Amino acid sequence: MRSAPAPNSPDFAISPVPAVSVRSLVKRYPKSKTNAVDAVSFDVPQGEIFGLLGPNGAGKTTTIGVLTTAIVPTEGSASIMGIDVARSPIDIKQRIAVVPQQSNLDRSLKVREILTFHAAYHGVSRREREALADRLLGELGLAERKNEKVNRYSGGMAQRLMIARALMHAPDVLFLDEPTNNLDPQSRLFLWERIRALNAQGLTILLTTHDMDEADALCHRIAIMDHGRILVNDTPAELKKLIPGGTTLEIRASAPVAAEQEIRTRITAALSALPGVSKVDAQADEGDGSLTYRIYADAATALIGPAAQTIFSHGAQVHDLSVKQPSLEEVFLFLTGRHLR
Amino acid sequence: MAAHRTGLALNAFFAILWRDVVITGREFVPFLLQALMQPLFFLFIFGKVLPGIGLAAGNFAALMLPGIVALTGMIAAMQGVTLPLVLDLGFAREIDDRLLSPLPVWWVALEKVLFGAMRGAIASSVIFPLGKWILGAGFAVRGDRIAMLIGMVVLTGCVGSTIGLLMGTIIKPEQISLMFTLIFTPLLFTGCTYYPWGALGSIRWFQVLTLCNPLTYASEGLRYAMVPPVGGRDFPTLDLGWILFALGASVVVMFLAGCRTFHRRVVT
Numbered sequence: 001m002r003s004a005p006a007p008n009s010p011d012f013a014i015s016p017v018p019a020v021s022v023r024s025l026v027k028r029y030p031k032s033k034t035n036a037v038d039a040v041s042f043d044v045p046q047g048e049i050f051g052l053l054g055p056n057g058a059g060k061t062t063t064i065g066v067l068t069t070a071i072v073p074t075e076g077s078a079s080i081m082g083i084d085v086a087r088s089p090i091d092i093k094q095r096i097a098v099v100p101q102q103s104n105l106d107r108s109l110k111v112r113e114i115l116t117f118h119a120a121y122h123g124v125s126r127r128e129r130e131a132l133a134d135r136l137l138g139e140l141g142l143a144e145r146k147n148e149k150v151n152r153y154s155g156g157m158a159q160r161l162m163i164a165r166a167l168m169h170a171p172d173v174l175f176l177d178e179p180t181n182n183l184d185p186q187s188r189l190f191l192w193e194r195i196r197a198l199n200a201q202g203l204t205i206l207l208t209t210h211d212m213d214e215a216d217a218l219c220h221r222i223a224i225m226d227h228g229r230i231l232v233n234d235t236p237a238e239l240k241k242l243i244p245g246g247t248t249l250e251i252r253a254s255a256p257v258a259a260e261q262e263i264r265t266r267i268t269a270a271l272s273a274l275p276g277v278s279k280v281d282a283q284a285d286e287g288d289g290s291l292t293y294r295i296y297a298d299a300a301t302a303l304i305g306p307a308a309q310t311i312f313s314h315g316a317q318v319h320d321l322s323v324k325q326p327s328l329e330e331v332f333l334f335l336t337g338r339h340l341r
Numbered sequence: 342m343a344a345h346r347t348g349l350a351l352n353a354f355f356a357i358l359w360r361d362v363v364i365t366g367r368e369f370v371p372f373l374l375q376a377l378m379q380p381l382f383f384l385f386i387f388g389k390v391l392p393g394i395g396l397a398a399g400n401f402a403a404l405m406l407p408g409i410v411a412l413t414g415m416i417a418a419m420q421g422v423t424l425p426l427v428l429d430l431g432f433a434r435e436i437d438d439r440l441l442s443p444l445p446v447w448w449v450a451l452e453k454v455l456f457g458a459m460r461g462a463i464a465s466s467v468i469f470p471l472g473k474w475i476l477g478a479g480f481a482v483r484g485d486r487i488a489m490l491i492g493m494v495v496l497t498g499c500v501g502s503t504i505g506l507l508m509g510t511i512i513k514p515e516q517i518s519l520m521f522t523l524i525f526t527p528l529l530f531t532g533c534t535y536y537p538w539g540a541l542g543s544i545r546w547f548q549v550l551t552l553c554n555p556l557t558y559a560s561e562g563l564r565y566a567m568v569p570p571v572g573g574r575d576f577p578t579l580d581l582g583w584i585l586f587a588l589g590a591s592v593v594v595m596f597l598a599g600c601r602t603f604h605r606r607v608v609t
Contacts, residue, residue: 029609065609068441069441069608070440070609071608071609090346090349090350090443090444090445091443093441093442093443094349094443098437098441100434102434104433104437104438105435106360106438107433107435108364108435109360109364113363117356117360120352120356120359121353121357121438121439121442121443122353122442122443123349123352123353123443165438
């Protein structure tokens with residue numbers, strides 16, 4: 001890895017070329033009525049872990065596809081380390097590495113060969129690639145099974161092997177598409193550690209995820225995507241400040257069916273009138289007919305009593321009540337009115 | 342910078358070719374069995390059994406051997422390209438790692454074609470010792486057109502692998518068995534493999550039809566290079582100029598079409 005200053009070091013400010021730069025990117029597939037990626041722009045400074053967060057179909061993977069030369073943009077431009085992606089794909093391929101959502105490991109080769117051949121494709125000398133393969137297999141805990149084929153590898157091992165493969169040609173930017181999707185918790189934590197360690201060595205990482213905890217735990221900055229657009233792009237801490245008041249009180253309640261719509265409106269109005277409340281969202285559950293109220297406020301804890309009282313006074317029942325600390329999940333809900341999944 | 346980029350791309354190209362060589366080398370026996378089982382029985386039945394029981398003329402083996410060489414080379418080349426491509430582009434995506442190597446996307450297709458042609462040429466070559474062993478005294482190949490023979494074997498491999506490229510980029514995984522039947526069977530029987538083109542004069546429509554099949558030209562080209570002269574006269578084949586033109590044109594057209602569909606499948 002070429003070393004780059006960490007985002008918080010004083011040298012960082014004088015790094016002029018962003019690792020990744022995307023400008024007004026649009027991708028529209030033929031026969032599609034909407035844009036898969038719709039006027040997306042962002043920069044990733046060198047040495048950062050940057051997350052694209054959003055539900056499936058938000059346009060994250062398409063954005064990565066454009067940056068990794070697999071998808072041709074309809075409009076706009078993208079560059080990596082100052083090199084235009086559309087104009088110089090060969091130079092780009094030498095500087096990036098991609099770990100896809102699903103394993104695309106070469107099943108005809110043995111595990112260690114997957115690494116050495118990858119390096120050979122990228123012009124790494126035989127001596128270097130042999131040594132590096134052994135080192136990475138050791139670091140990622142795969143050394144014992146290096147002469148097997150990957151058929152018998154678990155999902156977590158395949159994921160680690162794909163990361164090892166990505167590192168074989170010392171890329172500037174590593175793309176991870178949903179890196180811990182479908183992994184067991186232990187593998188997930190191991191991978192997070194590895195990702196942080198790689199970043200500490202100077203590698204710029206762009207990852208996509210629909211896992212809020214993952215984005216929060218790993219990323220220096222996060223762009224939240226939905227329907228092909230970036231809604232917000234900031235540090236996790238700043239994103240959480242978007243929630244008015246910071247905390248949320250969530251109450252699940254039910255009302256007599258006949259009067260549901262009217263009572264729902266009246267309860268929402270009454271809750272909004274409580275002191276310190278900046279916003280109230282109500283969401284119906286089709287299954288049991290219950291309603292969930294999300295009350296955004298400066299001090300949600302203080303509202304537990306009054307809010308419950310308000311609901312009781314309208315003849316409704318409270319089933320569940322909780323105070324949510326600010327999280328990216330809450331931010332996404334606040335921005336889109338929907339849960340991520 | 343441009344020279345550096347070309348060097349990088351060339352290096353990637355040969356590394357990818359080496360990968361295919363290593364894998365095939367490891368599975369050489371299965372590869373040979375797959376390529377040679379059918380010609381082995383064809384040679385035995387048509388070259389030994391039928392003449393032996395008086396159902397075929399004595400020189401039938403000498404006329405059929407070039408056809409078997411052509412067919413074996415072509416099928417081995419096609420299979421070496423088509424099957425891996427259909428699976429790779431369909432769902433396995435194992436080819437992604439090579440597509441992300443620092444070389445133009447169409448070079449990955451070129452590598453497939455070159456490697457397929459090598460497979461085809463090797464499979465064709467093995468027919469010669471196999472033929473000698475099975476046909477014994479019936480094995481007859483003229484020795485004065487060796488250069489032409491080598492050229493034809495290589496060209497036949499290229500024809501097969503470029504068709505394989507086009508097929509591999511068009512066929513979906515779920516269509517594999519259907520497409521093999523729909524494409525291979527007509528290819529097999531209209532390719533002048535088991536009969537010389539000139540002998541079809543009495544079935545004119547069929548004779549014209551066989552001219553649409555590249556395998557016809559490969560079979561006839563190999564007959565030109567292999568069948569020994571009788572009474573000082575060369576065995577009559579299709580005109581060599583037409584043979585070379587048709588084979589060359591097939592390679593170019595199939596390769597260009599295959600590259601186009603390949604590109605469409607890997608860059609959207």
